[in-house]
Amino acid sequence: MLDEEKRPQAAEEETPEPQEAAASEKEKSNSAFEWLRCLVGVVLVLVLLFTFVAQTFTVQGPSMQNTLYGGDKLLVVKAELCDIEAGDVVVACQYNAQLSDPIVKRVVAVEGQTVDIDFDTGTVYVDGQPIEEDYVAERTYTSEGTQFPVTLEEGELFLMGDNRNHSTDSRSSMLGVVDERYVVGKAVFLLFPGKTASYLGEYAGTGSRDFSRIGWIK
Numbered sequence: 001m002l003d004e005e006k007r008p009q010a011a012e013e014e015t016p017e018p019q020e021a022a023a024s025e026k027e028k029s030n031s032a033f034e035w036l037r038c039l040v041g042v043v044l045v046l047v048l049l050f051t052f053v054a055q056t057f058t059v060q061g062p063s064m065q066n067t068l069y070g071g072d073k074l075l076v077v078k079a080e081l082c083d084i085e086a087g088d089v090v091v092a093c094q095y096n097a098q099l100s101d102p103i104v105k106r107v108v109a110v111e112g113q114t115v116d117i118d119f120d121t122g123t124v125y126v127d128g129q130p131i132e133e134d135y136v137a138e139r140t141y142t143s144e145g146t147q148f149p150v151t152l153e154e155g156e157l158f159l160m161g162d163n164r165n166h167s168t169d170s171r172s173s174m175l176g177v178v179d180e181r182y183v184v185g186k187a188v189f190l191l192f193p194g195k196t197a198s199y200l201g202e203y204a205g206t207g208s209r210d211f212s213r214i215g216w217i218k
Contacts, residue, residue, distance in 0.1 A: 071194020
């Protein structure tokens with residue numbers, strides 16, 4: 001008899017109170033609402049970021065090897081939000097009728113500076129001083145038609161690819177100096193690596209994506 005009396009009591013103790021069940025449901029509802037609010041906030045921040053601050057750009061071709069490879073996806077801060085200086089990697093587009101596709105190149109010199117290149121030694125001079133170029137694949141031996149020295153007028157940039165002898169840039173009469181108004185922005189971060197293989201033999205990589213390359217662009 002004692003056992004039978006205890007059983008209903010035990011069952012009653014295990015049944016949750018209506019207030020507790022309601023509180024639990026409210027907690028779940030609040031948690032889902034907070035999660036949804038966070039998600040909406042993240043989406044809103046990303047929309048604002050890529051509308052007013054930055055955009056993405058995919059590198060085409062080998063002209064920036066070995067700094068950047070074809071297929072690399074870059075985060076580009078819009079030009080109006082940053083000062084463009086010598087040494088920066090920039091994206092430019094719509095600069096002339098012959099080369100209208102967007103390009104990614106490195107700024108070698110800015111307005112008021114004079115660029116000269118000794119194509120025998122591969123040395124680039126800015127304002128009469130040889131510049132340090134640790135980022136280039138090899139020295140600058142290829143002349144593309146621009147007459148040197150070149151002094152940049154107000155608002156002009158001299159751009160070159162890091163893969164100097166496999167790049168169409170400001171050395172070419174097809175491009176020449178670039179008006180900074182055609183600069184879309186400054187490439188600051190490598191978001192996703194392209195495959196490092198190229199068709200340039202000695203500059204070819206492993207043919208795979210090297211995720212260790214993700215990071216700030218120098």
